[in-house]
């Protein structure tokens with residue numbers, strides 16, 4: 740697997756009540772993502788982040804540009820964690836994970852992922868019995884389980900209360916350290932982005948383009964330390980006034 744290279748020249752949407760006009764969603768956006776990098780995409784609401792993830796996932800092919808997934812022509816495998824966990828209500832936690840496998844599900848891997856996300860005891864429960872935080876953890880396991888070439892995460896912790904979001908974030912980060920994957924993670928929350936990312940990509944309002952591309956130099960074993968992440972956040976806002984207005 741080599742770098743993922745994204746170049747979107749132009750992405751538009753038809754406007755619902757004006758057939759002759761189009762919403763200009765993305766323009767001249769360029770991004771290179773290195774293998775096993777954790778990249779957070781940060782931008783204002785409605786700027787086009789979900790649109791971009793859908794294009795990378797191959798769910799939307801109506802654009803001018805090119806996305807090279809770095810898999811040398813082979814179809815990339817993609818894990819996608821949506822804002823809504825999208826669990827199947829008639830399947831248990833474990834079955835919701837097993838369902839992504841076309842052949843016999845790897846029991847040892849599923850046990851290990853359930854354990855990492857602290858869900859072993861809940862594996863036979865049904866989604867209606869789970870808290871939203873638990874449902875989000877199942878969705879994360881399901882995405883990791885297929886060992887994807889790229890993991891797309893679209894605000895997976897939105898609408899969780901702060902302590903639950905912190906807990907799930909920390910479990911995700913530990914899991915990713917054990918099983919490094921290339922991740923594109925969308926968030927509005929700069930603190931969350933700093934706690935997770937190797938790199939922060941700040942995006943403009945539509946037509947969306949990259950405004951700043953910033954490495955996060957905080958050591959991995961310091962990410963849980965809010966004094967470190969908060970001090971980096973303050974420094975970032977001071978040194979990059981262009982991002983202040985986006986958050």
Ligand SMILES: Nc1ncnc2c1ncn2[C@@H]1O[C@H](COP(=O)(O)OP(=O)(O)OP(=O)(O)O)[C@@H](O)[C@H]1O
Pocket residue numbers: 752753762764782783784785786787788789790791945
């Ligand atoms: N299928 C569609 N048809 C028409 N317009 C669309 C469609 N999908 C998205 N848009 C528009 O494109 C823009 C970008 O939407 P998108 O959902 O990608 O933004 P976002 O940055 O993910 O927003 P949020 O952070 O609020 O989730 C918005 O103005 C949205 O209304």
